[in-house]
Each structure stands twice: as C-alpha cells, then as structure tokens.
Amino acid sequence: MGVFFNPISDTGILANRRNEAAREIERLRVELERHNHLYHVLAKPEISDYEFDMMLEKLIALEKEFPELAAEDSPSRRVGGEISRSFPTVRHAEPMLSLSNTYSLGEVEEFCGRVKRALSGEERKEPEPEFVAELKFDGVALSLLYRDGLLVTAATRGDGRQGDDITPNIRTIGTVPLRLGIAGRSGNWSIGEYRGREIEVRGEVFMTREDFAGLNAGRLPEERFANPRNATAGTLKLQDSAEVARRKMVFVAYHLRDADRQDLLHSERLHLLERMGFYTGGTFRVCRGAEEIREFIGEWEGKRRELPYEIDGVVLKLNDPSLRDELGATSKSPRWAIAYKYPAEQAETALRNVRFQVGRLGTVTPVAELEPVRLAGTTVSRSTLHNFDEIHRLDVRINDRVVIEKSGEIIPKVIRVATGKRGEDARVIDPPATCPSCGTPLRKPEDEVGLYCPNAAGCPAQVKARILHFASRNAMDIKSLGEALVEQLVEKGLAADPGDLYRLTKAQLAGLERMAEKSAQNVLDALHGSRSQEYERVLFGLGIRHVGLATARELARAFPSIAVLRETSPEELAEVPDIGPVVAQSVHDFFRERRSDALLEKLRDAGLSLSAAEPKTLVNRNFEGLSVVFTGTLERYSRQDAAALVEARGGREAKTVSRNTGLVVAGKGAGSKLEKARALGIRIVDEEAFEAMLA
Ligand code: IVH
Numbered sequence: 001m002g003v004f005f006n007p008i009s010d011t012g013i014l015a016n017r018r019n020e021a022a023r024e025i026e027r028l029r030v031e032l033e034r035h036n037h038l039y040h041v042l043a044k045p046e047i048s049d050y051e052f053d054m055m056l057e058k059l060i061a062l063e064k065e066f067p068e069l070a071a072e073d074s075p076s077r078r079v080g081g082e083i084s085r086s087f088p089t090v091r092h093a094e095p096m097l098s099l100s101n102t103y104s105l106g107e108v109e110e111f112c113g114r115v116k117r118a119l120s121g122e123e124r125k126e127p128e129p130e131f132v133a134e135l136k137f138d139g140v141a142l143s144l145l146y147r148d149g150l151l152v153t154a155a156t157r158g159d160g161r162q163g164d165d166i167t168p169n170i171r172t173i174g175t176v177p178l179r180l181g182i183a184g185r186s187g188n189w190s191i192g193e194y195r196g197r198e199i200e201v202r203g204e205v206f207m208t209r210e211d212f213a214g215l216n217a218g219r220l221p222e223e224r225f226a227n228p229r230n231a232t233a234g235t236l237k238l239q240d241s242a243e244v245a246r247r248k249m250v251f252v253a254y255h256l257r258d259a260d261r262q263d264l265l266h267s268e269r270l271h272l273l274e275r276m277g278f279y280t281g282g283t284f285r286v287c288r289g290a291e292e293i294r295e296f297i298g299e300w301e302g303k304r305r306e307l308p309y310e311i312d313g314v315v316l317k318l319n320d321p322s323l324r325d326e327l328g329a330t331s332k333s334p335r336w337a338i339a340y341k342y343p344a345e346q347a348e349t350a351l352r353n354v355r356f357q358v359g360r361l362g363t364v365t366p367v368a369e370l371e372p373v374r375l376a377g378t379t380v381s382r383s384t385l386h387n388f389d390e391i392h393r394l395d396v397r398i399n400d401r402v403v404i405e406k407s408g409e410i411i412p413k414v415i416r417v418a419t420g421k422r423g424e425d426a427r428v429i430d431p432p433a434t435c436p437s438c439g440t441p442l443r444k445p446e447d448e449v450g451l452y453c454p455n456a457a458g459c460p461a462q463v464k465a466r467i468l469h470f471a472s473r474n475a476m477d478i479k480s481l482g483e484a485l486v487e488q489l490v491e492k493g494l495a496a497d498p499g500d501l502y503r504l505t506k507a508q509l510a511g512l513e514r515m516a517e518k519s520a521q522n523v524l525d526a527l528h529g530s531r532s533q534e535y536e537r538v539l540f541g542l543g544i545r546h547v548g549l550a551t552a553r554e555l556a557r558a559f560p561s562i563a564v565l566r567e568t569s570p571e572e573l574a575e576v577p578d579i580g581p582v583v584a585q586s587v588h589d590f591f592r593e594r595r596s597d598a599l600l601e602k603l604r605d606a607g608l609s610l611s612a613a614e615p616k617t618l619v620n621r622n623f624e625g626l627s628v629v630f631t632g633t634l635e636r637y638s639r640q641d642a643a644a645l646v647e648a649r650g651g652r653e654a655k656t657v658s659r660n661t662g663l664v665v666a667g668k669g670a671g672s673k674l675e676k677a678r679a680l681g682i683r684i685v686d687e688e689a690f691e692a693m694l695a
Pocket of ligand 1: 098099136138139140204315334
C-alpha cells in the first residue's frame with residue numbers, strides 16, 4: 001500500500017486477487033476430486049501421492065486466505081480436524097432394516113421359491129424373477145443424504161429408526177463423494193442436475209485387512225481390535241476427525257433412494273451410483289433362478305480370500321423395486337432379500353504343547369502349539385490362549401483334540417475341545433512358577449488375570465520384545481531386523497536395549513548365524529536410515545506402558561521434546577486432552593527408571609529425533625510457551641477452535657488450572673477454574689481480550 005491510500009485502485013487489486021483465487025480454488029477442487037476418484041474408486045491413480053498433497057496444500061492455503069471461498073464440499077475438508085463433542089441424532093427417512101440370514105443353500109432356494117410364488121398370482125405367469133447377488137461386506141451400515149447434489153448428512157444405522165450424525169468423520173473417506181457426479185468429466189460435475197433433489201445412498205463402511213493390521217500394530221495388545229468390523233465401528237465413533245482420516249476407511253454403496261429414478265431396476269441403480277462417483281465393488285451380478293445364485297455363492301466362497309477386505313456372505317435382492325413393494329417387510333427385515341452367510345471356517349487338530357511367551361512388559365501369555373493344519377488358506381500351527389482364565393473356561397489340556405476357528409478375526413483361536421476325544425495322555429496345563437526366559441519367580445497382581453515376570457531389565461525375552469517393538473512397522477520400521485536376528489543379538493550380549501542397535505559394527509553382524517557381509521550391510525543401512533524417523537515414532541518405539549501410537553502422537557504434539565516430557569509432572573501430563581492419569585503416571589515412571597536414561601543417551605548419540613521437527617509455521621508467536629485454560633462458554637469459538645488458534649500461535653491448551661497455567665480465558669458461566677486461577681494469581685482475560693491477543 002502506498003503512502004497515500006487510494007481506495008479505488010487498492011480495492012481493485014484486492015478484488016482482482018480474490019477473483020483469481022476463486023478461479024484457482026475451483027480448478028484445484030475439480031482436479032483434486034478427479035484424482036481422488038481415480039485413486040480411491042477406480043484404483044487407477046494418475047499422479048503421485050506427493051503431487052496430490054502439494055495440490056491439496058495449495059488449496060488449503062488459498063482457502064485460509066479467503067475463508068469465504070471455502071466450499072462445503074471442498075476436498076480440504078477430507079483431511080479432518082473437526083472435533084465433535086457428541087453426535088446429534090438423526091431420524092432416517094425410511095427405517096434401515098436388517099436382513100434375514102441363513103447358512104443353508106437349501107434355505108436360499110426356498111427363499112427364491114417363496115418370492116416366485118408370491119409374485120405369480122393366478123393371472124400373472126412370472127418367469128424366474130431376477131435377483132441381484134451382491135457381496136455382504138463385513139462393516140458398518142451407513143446412510144448418506146445429498147441435497148442439491150451435496151453431501152449434507154451421514155448417519156449410522158443406530159436402532160434402525162434413528163442414528164448418529166457422524167458427517168465430519170465420513171467426509172474423510174475417499175470413496176464418499178462430497179458432491180455427486182464425477183469431477184472433471186465433461187459437463188458431469190455441475191450441481192444443476194441435482195438441484196432441488198434429495199438423494200439417499202446407503203452402503204457399508206469398512207477397513208481393508210491391511211489397514212486394519214496397520215492400525216492394530218500401533219496399538220497395545222490390550223487395546224487391539226478383534227477384527228476389521230470392530231475397528232471400523234470404533235473409528236466411526238471417534239470425536240477427532242483427523243484421527244479418522246488417518247485410519248483410512250472405505251465406503252461401498254449398495255442402495256439408492258431417488259424419487260426421480262423410481263423406474264430403475266436395482267442393478268441399473270447400482271450402475272448409476274457408479275456414475276455418481278460411488279464405489280460399488282463392481283462385484284454384483286444379476287441372477288435368474290437358484291442355480292445362478294448358487295454359482296455366484298460358490299464362486300465367491302473361494303475368491304473371497306483374494307479380496308483386500310472381509311466379506312461374510314452374499315446378499316440376494318429382488319431386482320425390480322416395484323415388485324419389492326408387493327412383498328413388503330416384517331418389522332425387522334424385507335421379504336424380498338436374504339443374506340447367505342459363509343460358515344466361519346473351522347478345523348480340528350491336536351494341541352501338542354503350551355509355551356509361555358513373555359512380552360515386552362513382562363506379561364506371560366500361554367500359546368498353544370498345534371499340529372499344523374490348513375485353515376482358510378493358511379497353515380496354522382500356533383494360537384494364543386490369552387490367559388489362565390481362558391484355559392479354565394475352555395477346560396483344555398495338552399494332547400487334546402481342539403477345534404480352531406477363523407471368522408472375522410485374522411488370528412485363529414481355539415474355540416473348544418473336540419468332544420469325546422480326550423485320551424489317556426491328556427495333561428492339565430499348569431501355570432509356570434518361574435519365567436521361562438530368565439527363571440525369575442513370576443508374580444500375579446491381585447486384580448489382574450495374568451502372570452508377569454518382574455525382571456524388566458535382565459529378562460532376555462523382555463529385552464528381545466522391546467527391541468522388536470522398537471523396530472516394528474509403526475515405530476522405527478526397520479524391516480531387516482527380524483525375530484531370528486534380534487534373538488541372536490540379545491543372546492550374544494550385543495544388544496541389551498534398542499539403543500545398542502546403533503552401536504553395532506559390520507563385523508559383529510557378519511559374525512552371526514545366517515548373516516553374510518551383504519545382509520550385515522543391509523541391516524546397518526536400515527538402521528542408519530531409521531535415524532530420520534519422526535519424533536512421535538521414536539516416542540512410540542520406546543515402549544512406554546499404555547502409550548500406543550495415538551497417545552505418542554498426542555504427547556509429541558503437547559511436548560516438543562523428550563527433555564521437556566521427562567521433566568513434566570504426572571499432573572501436568574494429565575492436563576493434555578486424551579491423556580488420563582494412568583497414562584500420565586506410566587510416562588512419568590518410565591523416565592524415572594535408570595535404564596531409560598541409558599537408552600535415551602544412546603539414542604541421542606545415534607542422532608535420533610528426540611524432539612519435534614520445526615513446528616509448523618506459526619501465525620504469530622503471541623502465545624509462545626503459554627499454557628492456556630478455557631473455562632465457561634465462549635460465544636464466538638468452539639473450545640476446539642480456540643485451542644487450535646492458541647496452538648497456531650505457539651501456545652497449548654491445558655484442561656486444568658495449575659501453577660503452570662499462563663493464562664485463563666473465562667467465558668460465560670465460568671466457575672471453579674476461574675476461582676482457582678484467581679487464588680493462584682494467574683492472568684485472567686475475557687473472550688474479547690482473548691480475541692485481541694490473537695491478532
Ligand atoms: S442391504 C434392507 N446389501 O448387512 C436391506 N446390506 O444384515 C438392507 N450389508 O445392515 C441392507 N453388505 O450393514 C445390504 N450388499 C449389501 C450388504 C449389506 C453388507 C450389511 C448391512 C446390513 C446388514 C444386514
């Protein structure tokens with residue numbers, strides 16, 4: 001701006017810049033959604049993830065500069081960040097029914113017969129009615145509502161009549177179009193076509209097996225989800241949509257309600273859904289008669305293991321919606337559809353022995369060693385028995401014949417002892433008195449089901465498990481450090497903690513069994529490469545009790561370095577959102593242990609990131625180092641937005657007032673926190689003053 005303010009030309013420049021930004025935002029939006037569809041729905045990406053991220057960053061920056069140009073359906077909203085305090089309830093326009101299930105092909109045939117009879121009245125001679133056979137995706141049902149072509153609400157099934165509005169979480173899913181139609185296809189992405197219309201799409205949200213495994217790998221054993229469906233259900237309920245975005249889920253559409261398209265067959269609607277930009281799996285097939293249905297079921301029984309996600313059966317639906325109305329529904333499920341479920345796969349085998357495995361925190365877990373047996377495409381020779389409560393519940397003994405099952409779960413489990421087959425040689429499984437690895441007498445805390453080895457520092461099994469955890473995929477991701485190698489390193493005294501890995505020499509590695517010069521060099525290279533892993537991964541890799549990947553991320557965000565974290569009291573730690581007193585105490589205890597000091601010193605020497613990378617560019621430093629507590633109701637900001645504003649200015653939010661609090665922002669109706677702040681002489685401001693401080 002010049003010395004003499006010229007209102008006409010300056011606003012002219014601004015308006016120009018704004019128009020330019022509007023055009024660029026629209027271009028980026030179309031491009032990003034086009035690539036999103038190519039990647040998630042068609043699995044045919046045309047650009048790299050990096051190029052995509054760069055484009056997205058550009059869009060986010062422009063929208064930040066011109067917030068009024070940020071549209072409801074902007075791809076920038078897919079990255080999450082919205083925090084929901086609770087999910088509002090929404091009523092479904094039509095109840096979300098469930099399906100009647102069967103495990104029997106005979107009953108499927110009966111169903112076809114029933115439908116045929118019901119439809120062929122005296123005067124009408126129906127040929128074989130047409131059914132659409134679809135896969136039964138093993139996830140969580142979802143209803144998406146579009147008005148004027150834009151996604152307005154995404155709701156869970158709930159009790160069938162009303163569910164939870166979880167729209168911010170669902171926006172993060174790549175296969176959910178935020179706007180109907182396919183971006184970038186000529187003339188196809190205008191909302192015009194959908195103006196004034198309300199369209200509902202129903203389908204299933206699920207997680208691929210791979211993403212499920214990745215998610216579980218970052219969780220502590222006691223927090224792991226049993227199967228992808230549970231993981232999906234848990235994720236949908238998260239209140240932090242950025243975490244939802246990280247967990248990557250898929251939406252597959254299988255139902256369209258559109259008052260203007262009532263003439264279409266179900267199969268035609270599925271094709272239309274694809275043109276609207278949805279993923280349908282592309283696996284549905286129109287079948288006429290029981291024979292064709294049986295064929296479809298048989299085909300997928302074998303092929304389902306090749307899918308990257310779980311299905312638990314096949315759904316059969318009458319293709320002609322107008323005929324569906326003739327059949328109607330019971331209060332629970334329609335009479336025009338049925339689900340055939342594949343039986344959970346089971347196998348019988350012998351339990352040869354029980355081994356006791358010692359985990360990185362000393363927990364002793366009984367593991368069944370089985371006579372190898374084929375089950376659902378893999379050979380199974382081991383299965384966890386969890387703990388002694390489980391052994392008693394199953395009343396299982398060594399040399400018993402047992403039935404193992406693999407259903408939605410990825411890991412097979414012993415579900416019962418095969419009846420009437422216990423032999424003379426059956427032996428009761430006794431709990432061990434001493435640690436199978438180091439011989440230390442085991443302990444059993446009164447309020448826990450498990451046994452544990454108290455020799456944390458010296459027990460080779462625990463050392464080995466800690467090193468493997470450190471090297472694992474979600475921690476330092478050092479692929480060449482397998483079990484056999486770590487075992488040798490620990491046994492030969494070459495590594496007593498993860499820090500020792502970085503002191504290994506080529507000669508030491510090459511001297512180990514099954515290690516040649518070349519593989520020794522590979523290990524050294526992998527270790528060297530791992531030094532640039534992010535701080536939060538290092539923090540997770542330390543293996544602090546109760547600190548899974550998500551918690552490590554929280555901690556890394558709140559405490560920019562291990563040095564700071566180490567000096568923080570349990571009370572202050574517990575002030576961080578999502579860190580409870582148990583986790584806080586556990587973090588504090590970890591840093592009080594002597595072996596932790598030694599470990600951290602080695603990691604520091606090796607050049608690992610023990611502090612966060614340069615913080616994201618701050619808006620300004622007005623809150624630098626300040627711990628801010630909000631109390632009462634703010635009128636202009638949600639609590640989360642206010643916290644984000646503080647973070648973007650170098651401060652952080654705390655939940656409780658303590659001596660370390662730098663500032664208290666008091667909204668309407670502030671109570672005890674305000675009093676405490678007064679008593680401690682902490683600076684207190686109202687919302688207006690807070691707003692002034694931001695600028
Ligand atoms: S149609 C009235 N189609 O299975 C029909 N459901 O047991 C409503 N499911 O709640 C559902 N794949 O969560 C339908 N291709 C598919 C499905 C499917 C999975 C789930 C859905 C539903 C449950 C019923």
